[in-house]
Amino acid sequence: MGFNRVTWTPGHERKPIGASNFRQLARLRRQREVRAREAAAARALKGSLMSLAALLGSEVKDPDGHSVGRLSDVVVHWTTRGAYPAVRAIIVKTGKLEVVIGARWLEVGSPSAVRLRSDRAYASTAERHRDDVLLARDVLDRQVVDAGGVQIVRPADLYLAAVGDRIELVAIEVGIGALARRLGPKRLRSRVRLGRAIDWGSVSAFAPPRAKEDMHHGRRSEIAGEAGTGLELDREAAEVKRLRPSEIQAALEDAKAKRIGELP
Amino acid sequence: MSAVDGAGGRVRRRRAKLPRWLAPVLAFLAILGPGLISANAGNDAGGIITYASAGAQFGYRMLFLMVLITVALVVVQEMCARLGAYTGEGLGALIREQFPLRSGAAAMLLLFIANAGLTVSEFAGIGASMEIFGVSRYIAVPVALAGIWAVTVLGNYSQAERVFVVMGLVFLTYPIAAFLGHPGAGAVVSNLLWPHFLHSKAFLLLAVALIGTTITPYMQFYLTSAVVDKGVTPKTYKGERIDTINGAILSDVVSIFIIIATAAAIGGTGPLSNIGQAAAALRPVAGQAASQLFAIGLLGAALLAATVVPLSTAYAIAETAGVERSLSRKLREAPVFYGIYTVQLVVGAAVALLPGNAVNLVINAQVLNGFITPVLLTYILILANRRSVLGNAANGPIFRAVATLCVIVVGLLSAVVLVQTVAGWL
Numbered sequence: 169m170g171f172n173r174v175t176w177t178p179g180h181e182r183k184p185i186g187a188s189n190f191r192q193l194a195r196l197r198r199q200r201e202v203r204a205r206e207a208a209a210a211r212a213l214k215g216s217l218m219s220l221a222a223l224l225g226s227e228v229k230d231p232d233g234h235s236v237g238r239l240s241d242v243v244v245h246w247t248t249r250g251a252y253p254a255v256r257a258i259i260v261k262t263g264k265l266e267v268v269i270g271a272r273w274l275e276v277g278s279p280s281a282v283r284l285r286s287d288r289a290y291a292s293t294a295e296r297h298r299d300d301v302l303l304a305r306d307v308l309d310r311q312v313v314d315a316g317g318v319q320i321v322r323p324a325d326l327y328l329a330a331v332g333d334r335i336e337l338v339a340i341e342v343g344i345g346a347l348a349r350r351l352g353p354k355r356l357r358s359r360v361r362l363g364r365a366i367d368w369g370s371v372s373a374f375a376p377p378r379a380k381e382d383m384h385h386g387r388r389s390e391i392a393g394e395a396g397t398g399l400e401l402d403r404e405a406a407e408v409k410r411l412r413p414s415e416i417q418a419a420l421e422d423a424k425a426k427r428i429g430e431l432p
Numbered sequence: 433m434s435a436v437d438g439a440g441g442r443v444r445r446r447r448a449k450l451p452r453w454l455a456p457v458l459a460f461l462a463i464l465g466p467g468l469i470s471a472n473a474g475n476d477a478g479g480i481i482t483y484a485s486a487g488a489q490f491g492y493r494m495l496f497l498m499v500l501i502t503v504a505l506v507v508v509q510e511m512c513a514r515l516g517a518y519t520g521e522g523l524g525a526l527i528r529e530q531f532p533l534r535s536g537a538a539a540m541l542l543l544f545i546a547n548a549g550l551t552v553s554e555f556a557g558i559g560a561s562m563e564i565f566g567v568s569r570y571i572a573v574p575v576a577l578a579g580i581w582a583v584t585v586l587g588n589y590s591q592a593e594r595v596f597v598v599m600g601l602v603f604l605t606y607p608i609a610a611f612l613g614h615p616g617a618g619a620v621v622s623n624l625l626w627p628h629f630l631h632s633k634a635f636l637l638l639a640v641a642l643i644g645t646t647i648t649p650y651m652q653f654y655l656t657s658a659v660v661d662k663g664v665t666p667k668t669y670k671g672e673r674i675d676t677i678n679g680a681i682l683s684d685v686v687s688i689f690i691i692i693a694t695a696a697a698i699g700g701t702g703p704l705s706n707i708g709q710a711a712a713a714l715r716p717v718a719g720q721a722a723s724q725l726f727a728i729g730l731l732g733a734a735l736l737a738a739t740v741v742p743l744s745t746a747y748a749i750a751e752t753a754g755v756e757r758s759l760s761r762k763l764r765e766a767p768v769f770y771g772i773y774t775v776q777l778v779v780g781a782a783v784a785l786l787p788g789n790a791v792n793l794v795i796n797a798q799v800l801n802g803f804i805t806p807v808l809l810t811y812i813l814i815l816a817n818r819r820s821v822l823g824n825a826a827n828g829p830i831f832r833a834v835a836t837l838c839v840i841v842v843g844l845l846s847a848v849v850l851v852q853t854v855a856g857w858l
């Protein structure tokens with residue numbers, strides 16, 4: 169029938185392709201390239217981003233595959249050095265006891281399971297150090313406020329990633345998708361899909377509960393975990409932008425490069 | 433946060449928002465206790481119809497139950513005020529932080545359902561009171577819906593609120609009506625001090641409705657946010673505590689007078705068949721104008737609660753999500769807050785327009801609240817027991833025992849009625 173023959177119908181003149189059309193085409197092509205790049209970055213990140221919500225409650229196993237207990241929290245060390253704090257230890261619930269296992273006994277591997285490196289890991293009873301932040305207790309589901317005190321949202325998930333031999337806290341997830349993931353069946357929980365992630369680097373301090381607003385300033389890790397304590401960002405809500413997969417990837421590469429540079 | 437006048441501060445907000453000309457009239461009432469005005473507005477359309485129905489159907493027999501409910505209400509409200517003062521957070525936020533996400537979501541869903549039921553009964557109250565004036569509810573309810581939405585979202589809510597509160601003051605005539613109606617003093621006292629319960633399904637159902645309408649989940653969420661919005665801290669909590677307890681007791685005193693006045697006028701004549709019948713209780717005060725007076729009061733109480741209940745739902749859910757929640761924000765700045773508010777208003781008005789007996793609809797909505805109340809009370813109890821939340825202000829052993837007993841009794845009663853109702857369907 170000649171579907172690819174140029175046909176002419178009265179009243180439908182074909183305009184010559186003008187400069188504006190070229191610009192439009194170029195913009196579309198750029199958008200497609202960005203999308204493709206983000207999709208590739210998201211695929212690449214899939215194996216390396218770990219969801220805290222998926223990890224919590226999962227079994228911690230020793231090298232022989234025996235269960236040690238269940239993961240109840242992850243401790244990071246949050247100091248001023250570096251944007252991404254490193255995981256210092258995990259808290260494992262064994263029966264009624266809660267024990268702390270240092271990060272150096274952990275195997276960095278599959279994003280949905282925790283495995284110990286040795287069956288004789290050093291464990292201690294839970295004790296809080298200065299600058300320690302317990303991610304499930306102090307950060308997950310806490311109110312996030314911007315620099316002006318506007319309440320933005322409560323994070324439904326936190327993303328951890330392996331940087332070299334360490335595991336670092338990278339971003340907080342505030343998308344509705346992460347909330348749905350947590351409400352849904354447990355086995356689907358480890359399928360991380362980046363929604364609206366905020367760089368952890370923009371989190372500046374713990375915000376005291378409103379009943380104690382006259383507290384002194386600083387990072388205030390000592391008030392973390394108290395009822396009503398939130399997280400404060402270092403910028404206004406309008407400036408908070410959603411992290412793209414490629415940006416996370418670039419940040420991770422950056423952190424890795426720095427780590428290698430630090431080595432003697 | 434202070435901007436949530438509408439949603440956050442209901443329980444105490446009524447006394448501050450009176451027009452100037454009324455101040456001298458009410459000055460002497462204020463001496464009686466600051467909770468009195470708040471008590472009046474605490475009795476919403478659903479409450480008034482339920483109390484009137486209790487008086488009409490069972491005379492004074494429900495009075496002892498009301499005394500028990502008052503004890504439970506004081507215990508529950510005190511816990512909520514304490515949670516607000518010591519944590520600086522509303523119940524929605526505390527539930528999100530302190531419970532697993534799924535339990536938190538379940539609590540919010542239940543709150544939404546309970547408040548949707550309440551909103552339905554408020555719109556039913558609006559329809560019924562306008563019918564006393566000869567306006568069809570098919571006109572009155574949509575107009576009220578549009579008006580409430582426009583006033584809260586586009587207009588000045590606090591001014592409209594004053595009008596509603598003043599209209600609702602009509603119900604302060606109930607105590608006078610109760611005395612003028614010559615109730616049998618002996619019967620009243622004996623029913624207040626000693627149970628005269630009936631073992632019948634209707635009695636149990638109404639008992640749950642009374643619990644549901646007196647210990648309404650929305651009041652607890654509201655009170656906690658109100659305490660936070662007022663900026664009450666652990667240091668200033670003592671005064672707040674007295675205020676809360678006074679408010680709870682006075683609110684129930686008015687409720688008890690509604691039951692007595694209605695029982696004295698039409699007690700024992702069986703369940704109310706229409707809302708206008710309840711006006712008979714005001715006849716000793718208003719004579720021929722009783723119906724009109726009752727309708728004005730009911731309209732004011734219903735309009736007030738039809739605004740506040742959906743606002744408080746939207747506030748609690750937005751608080752759980754952690755997003756902005758305030759009437760001072762623009763529609764686009766707080767989409768979750770306004771979205772939930774609008775949905776609840778529209779659903780409430782739509783269900784209230786379904787054909788059927790308005791009294792039954794209202795009572796059923798309160799029974800629904802009665803089923804949900806013990807579940808949400810359990811959350812509050814767990815929060816107030818936790819030392820990790822309240823520190824040294826957590827419930828002590830005696831308070832904990834009393835509060836647990838209250839929750840268990842309310843829960844058992846609801847469970848019995850729920851089983852009976854479900855068995856009735858089978």
